[in-house]
Amino acid sequence: MAPLIEIKNLNTRFFTADGVVKAVNDVSYSMESGEILGVVGESGCGKSVHALSMMQLIPDPPGKITGGEVWFEGHDLLELDEREMRKVRGRDIAMIFQDPMSSLNPVFTVGHQIVEALRIHTDLTKKEARERAGELLTLVGIPGAKTRLDDYPHQFSGGMRQRAMIAMGLSCMPKLLIADEPTTALDVTIQAQIIDLVKNLQQELGMAIMWITHDLGVVAEMAERINVMYAGSIIESGKVNDIYKQTRHPYTIGLLGSLPRLDDPPGTELTAIPGLPPDLLALPEGCAFAARCAYRTEKCVAEKPSLVEVDGSDHIVSCWHWEEIAGKQANE
Amino acid sequence: MTNITSEEIIETDYAIREHRSLWIDAWQRLISSKTALLGMFIVTVFVVSSVGAHFFWEYEPKKDLDYSLKLKPPTLVANEEVPSVHLFGTDKLGRDIFRRVVHGGWNSLRVGIVAVGISLILGGTIGLISGFYENMNMTSMELITLFGVTGFSLGLLSAWIAGQPIQAFLLAGLGVVAAAFPEFQKDKPTRMLIFAAAGGILLAVPALSVSKTTALICGLYGVLSGMLISRALDGNFFSSTMMRFMDIILSFPGYLLAIAIVAFLGPGLEKGMIAIGIVGIPVYARLTRSAVLSVIQKEYILAAQSVGEGHGRILFHHLMPNILSPVIVQTTMGLAAAILSAAALGFLGLGAIPPEPEWGAMLGDSYRYLASGAWWAVLFPGIAIMLSVLGFNLLGDGLRDALDPKLRT
Amino acid sequence: MNDESTHLMDDESTPLVEVYNLKKYFPVTGGFFRRKIGDVKAVDDVSFQLFRGETLGLVGETGCGKTTVGRTLLRLYKPTSGQIIFDGEDLTALGEEELRKKRSRMQMIFQDPYASLNPRMTVGNIIGAPLDVHRSMSSKERHDYIQGLLDIVGLNPDFVNRYPHEFSGGQRQRIGIARALALEPDLVVCDEPISSLDVSIQAQVVNLLEELQKQIGLTYIFIAHDLSMVRHISDRIAVMYLGKIVELADRDDIYLHSLHPYTQALMSAVPIPDPDLANKRNRIILEGDIPSPKNPPKGCNFSTRCPIAQDRCFSEEPEFREIKKDHWVACHFAEDSL
Secondary structure (H helix, E strand, O other): OOOOEEEEEEEEEEEEOOEEEEEEEEEEEEEOOOOEEEEEOOOOOOHHHHHHHHOOOOOOOOEEEEEEEEEEOOEEHHHOOHHHHHHHEOOOEEEEOOOHHHHOOOOOOHHHHHHHHHHHHOOOOHHHHHHHHHHHHHHOOOOOHHHHOOOOHHHOOHHHHHHHHHHHHHOOOOOEEEEEOOOOOOOHHHHHHHHHHHHHHHHHHOOEEEEEEOOHHHHHHHOOEEEEEEOOEEEEEEEHHHHHHOOOOHHHHHHHHOOOOOOOOOOOOOOOOOOOOOOOOOOOOOOOOHHHOOOOOHHHHHOOOOOEEOOOOOOEEOOOOHHHHHHHHHHO | OOOOOHHHHHOOOOOOOOOOOHHHHHHHHHHOOHHHHHHHHHHHHHHHHHHHHHHHOOOOHHHOOOHHHOOOOOEOOOOOOOOOOEOOOEOOOOOEHHHHHHHHHHHHHHHHHHHHHHHHHHHHHHHHHHHHHHHOOOOHHHHHHHHHHHHHHHHHHHHHHHOOOHHHHHHHHHHHHHHHOOOOOOOOHHHHHHHHHHHHHHHHHHHOOOOHHHHHHHHHHHHHHHHHHHOOOOHHHHHHHHHHHHHHHHOOOHHHHHHHHHHHHOOOHHHHHHHHHHHHHHHHHHHHHHHHHHHHOOHHHHHHHHHOOOHHHHHHHHHHHHHHHHHHHHHHHHHHHHHHHHHHHHHOOOOOOOOOOOHHHHHHHHHHHOOOOOOHHHHHHHHHHHHHHHHHHHHHHHHHHHHOHHHOO | OOOOHHHHHHOOOOOOEEEEEEEEEEEEEEOOOOEEEEEEEEEEEEEEEEOOOOEEEEEOOOOOOHHHHHHHHOOOOOOOEEEEEEOOEEHHHOOHHHHHHHHHHEEEEOOOOOOOOOOOOOHHHHHHHHHHHHOOOOHHHHHHHHHHHHHHOOOOHHHHHOOHHHOOHHHHHHHHHHHHHOOOOOEEEEEOOOOOOOHHHHHHHHHHHHHHHHHHOOEEEEEEOOHHHHHHHOOEEEEEEOOEEEEEEEHHHHHHOOOOHHHHHHHHHOOOOOHHHHHHOOOOOOOOOOOOOOOOOOOOOOOOOOOOOOHHHHHOOOOOEEEEOOEEEOOOOHHHHO
16 A cells, blocks of 8 residues: 655755755655554754655745655645645644644634634635534533633643644544644653543544654554654664664664663663763764764765664664674674 | 774863953954954044144134135145135134034044043943942941941031031941941841931031021031941942932933033033033943843852952952943943034033134034025034934944853853 | 762851742733732752752753752842851842852853853853952963863863864863862852753763862752663752652662662653663553643642542642651651661
8 A cells, every 4th residue: 555655765955154054965765554653853953844744844945845745645745836735734743842832823712713713725615614613622621621621821831722723633533643843841740641642642533643752651552663763864764672672773772771760770870971962063074973872984984874574574674884883783 | 994083082182262362352342343343543634633633733723713604515635716715605604514523523522432432431330339238248448438437428418518527527427337337236226316316416517506596406416327237237328329429410301401510610612521421320330230230140159258358359350340331332332422422512512612623613603504505504513413413323332242251152 | 989978077067058938939910910810939948057068950841940049149149038048048038249249159051051151251250250250360460270170171282262162062061160160169059051052971970070069079959851860970969859858868779779669760751771680670650731830739849749638738838848867848748668
């Protein structure tokens, strides 16, 4: 079956006074219908920027999508002009963000904003749209939805606002929902509620979800597949179990090793990854992670590794020495 | 395959950016803007010509008079009719306009600097202290000072009524006592009663030597003042009071207020400077207060407190360097506004006393001759005003962009 | 790491810090004359002890008051009531000058690496500020001392004349740590020191903090909302909810034998980076939102969201009591979970 969305060689640059920032470098992957994909990485790895690039939401200037194709339903999204793109946004692909306080317009009621979204993309009358908005708020678990339609964003708590955002995102039944760090700003117990909600909604409505986050704990519960990004490129990708249990890239290994776990035996040491993430203004020629990697060789510094398959499966990794490293890990 | 040890990796831990001083950064941004450069150029020409003229090109306005040259158009070469060169022509008293424009610059520059200086120092201090004590608890010494000053200020009114300066000091003393015993009957009505009574007595008794009515008035006023002094005054009280005074000043239209002050103080450029300075105080007070409020929330201020740094040190080391940016921008724009205000006053015949050269006054002298064709007498002083104001505004805009922290990653 | 953690009282039988019934209320003003119309009960009757050399973790969600506890402990806020005894002396009774002197023994590390350093001061002056206030050193002594501190925290000592904006978040946090250590304090309050940092840098900073504790013998209060990290670094943990401590116990007791329903719900909500466990876990999903500290519920603070709440919980506040040795809980039905 053809994938829902296929991204080929996406490249995004930011042209600033200090130089050219290589934010997204040769990113390629695809998503199936109804799949939950986790995109994981730290700040500056390009996870948010690549999603915004897909939706052509990069401010130009200073940003520019310098190459690549994004195939969705037979069209290359990057070739569409602004008018056509607006039809896709919200209706076929919806996006929700980290801070609902700034993504919801504080001077309009929540109901108004959902109705607006509905009326742009569908033929519903105002009355019908309002009904539907009430249904949506109930769907996302906001009690007393009908009356809450007339409340303003500041009258909702953080968790409720995020639910309202999700309602807005789902209003037109998109095929793909992109969630950019949706629970990062929420308390742990509220985060658990939202994750639960999204999992249930996904089962009910069947849309694909791209969950972007830096939290490896959250994606472990949510995702079926994971893309790990570093310095603008995907450095490891695979099914959830492969990534956590058969980790192959030294960065991912290091990252998992530096996380404390609630079920760790007492006295477990955290193995920190030394050094700093690379400067996107001056990415090295070779592997971007080489400077911090305990296993680096001259080849790593000189040549950027390509993505290769691990054991002929859909688990891919971009590292010259992954096999030797795997061998060492097995022996430890 | 060789493993790199983590010690070697730590050495690649670098400071992520080249070492650049913050000011050099800002300077480079400033000179990269063409309009800012233009503004800088104009301002430099203005300042250099004004200062140079004042010190090196003698001019005695009282002796400058030649009716034979009355209202002559600009001449570049001396000829029969007009035996001297007058680049900008002459005015109604035959004076060389070019010379007066250049010297007028010196007066405008002085007005700008003194007026803005008054506004900045007085307004800035008020704003700084208001913003600071809104967020910081006052030490006991500071509280004593606050109460004392409050008492003194309150006392001034009744001192004026009774003509007895000592009344101000008496209330100041009452304030100090109130501050020194903050726990005495705290939150109880007895405290208010005691201080009210004390206030009434303290002010009424000396006033008895004037007249019974005065004593009554002062006594009542003392009771009210005592009630105020008994309350737990704090930084918020000071700030609110100061800001309300600022609001009062702001509620008058600027020029009208300046005119009223000049009418009160008398004519002369110096009085004009004071008037313009006073009118500008609230602007700087509000500006510095809001700048202080935004900086004081930052954690490095809290860190300074946790280290045990005193208020003085926090104010000078931490606050002031970080509120410079908006103040610098406002000062530059403020100079433009001051020059314009001085010209307005001069035009109306207030401000500079004739025959002092002052652009606004020159306009005021000459505009009635426009109808008879003497355009030069109006154009050149007008252009001088316009260019100098433009120059400072452009420079101020450029500074705002250069110092804007949002542009710094 | 700290297996011997719970028995660090070997050299001192008296705790370094004792907090009794600490309250910090912030007034809420309203109306035309800005009268006080209520209180935000940020810290509402908190009591605990802190022993030398240990790390006490303070966890909780928004509005629980953990940051306020940290700051009030250092007298950065004036307590509304209660006592703070530091090494035998009551901090709440000290005058301004004496308090200032005490400050050299207790320092703080702040959350935001971008806002906690004065952008207009050099790194050397930022770290040296405490020295200027409390010690008199010659210029050379000061310079050498500061370079030594930079070295201890793993930064290149040549960076003394650089400005904060030239450093990354993790490096700035190290500068903040160096500043906190300048006066060789006994107690360091770490207020969410790693929340703003990237995941791969968090471990670096935490390892540094642990290393320093071992080398210098520091006592930490570690305030955070990341339960996994708090569990890693702490010897004992206090769980706070809406201004009160709901449970205080040894690290392992809290994680394996928690007695308060909120603690249990909190544990189950923390994501674990392991897909197998993630799906097998018994999740307790709490209903509703966290109430506002301006308007806490009557009776037990947690009653509105508690899965085992009963009538008594809505009218009677539970007492914070020692249910078993060194394990304190504030719940009417704590015995049921034993």
